[in-house]
Amino acid sequence: MDETRMRERAPLTVIVAPSHASPPRLSPDLLPDGDAAFHPLAAVNGRLTPPGLEPASYATLTPLLPLPPISTVSDKFAYHAGGTFTVIQHQQSYASLSPNAYNEPLSPQSAYSRRSVSPGSYERRSPTPPLPSPGLDLNAALLAREEQAQQQVQVHDTEEINTKELAQRISGELKRYSIPQAIFAQRVLCRSQGTLSDLLRNPKPWSKLKSGRETFRRMWKWLQEPEFQRMSALRLADTPQQTIKGDNVNNMQQSYCAPRDYPGAPPPPQGSGLYPGPPPHWDAPVYEPAGDMSCFPLSQRAIRNFVPINVYFIIAGCKRKEDIASDTMPSPKKPRLVFTDLQRRTLQAIFKETKRPSKEMQVTIARQLGLEPTTVGNFFMNARRRSMDKWKDDDAPSTELDQQCESHDLDHVPSLDSADSEEDHDDPDDHLL
């Protein structure tokens, strides 16, 4: 079984002492590569914090500004985003987000006309419901645009999204238009580039998402937008990553996708705004179609340091920098910890054996590797989360399957004894090593 497989490849054997009195020991002779044996309390990487001297936490060292809600992004926007999470549902969506369709060229113009893509494509889809797909009628689309002010459709939380396809679709669109992840992540999702990258590469099935659904909804909504608005969103709502730790879901309330009701906001552009020509390079000056979108051209650089006022569609409801804590001091940054090869290999090896080492064991491991117990805890926490493959079946992500995986992932309670039952798991942890 897996247990066997893992043991065969595990370069390290973890010996867990039965008693807390005698902490678990790692057998030095089995250390990866057989290099450097463990020396209790040795600072393997020279970064060991003296015992008893707890390194200041980020929180301590870097007073971070309360995170601006996704709204964050617009932290610097003078408007206050108070709107509800609504979005104008345009009709030029994709008939399908099947992987196949994803490579279809989607010129600015075609965005409006390519509605009826073989409806049949839905069939080939997995049990997972297809991504929500607005009407496909062109006229409807145009009408929608003309009446967008009123046609704001509330996106229901119940709407299911095929995250995998969505991710592929988004990836495709970003590539197609050479839209950097950082730009899309920041302006449309109010998220960091790294987060976007991770979401696109490892999308969790909708059924397993919690608050994280919000981010996918934004992607989805963006995809639903007409070319013009999509581009506008990318160019306008700027989010000079205010870097505030903790920007989590709670900050997403008013993010993108919600036409804000800010005073003085210009009326949304009416159907006249097809992108004039090929999508501009995000770094190059962009020219808005004649109309309400003023304050252009803007270069990316300019955008980064500029707070547009008339943002029509996507307004990252980020708080204004000033509101956040203008008095915040450029906190001394704690250098990012990077495990030494030995530390990483050892931790991974142990993880293979024990997904949930006991607190005691974690402390011991920490000592052995010259790491903080918290660091070790974080490692296992992250490892557990990242090792479990959300999609067992790439082609047929189904809710049923998801549920299975779910229960599969959450059936353990931390304890030394549980280590032996780990073989019950079919942990796809191969990539960890």
Next chain:
DNA sequence: TACGAGTCAATAGG
């Protein structure tokens, strides 16, 4: 308090 989820954001790799 411990965990998990969602992320940030530094930084490794190209």
Next chain:
DNA sequence: CCTATTGACTCGTA
């Protein structure tokens, strides 16, 4: 300049 990786932070739950 970009994307991928990943240690750690914040917040919600149990």
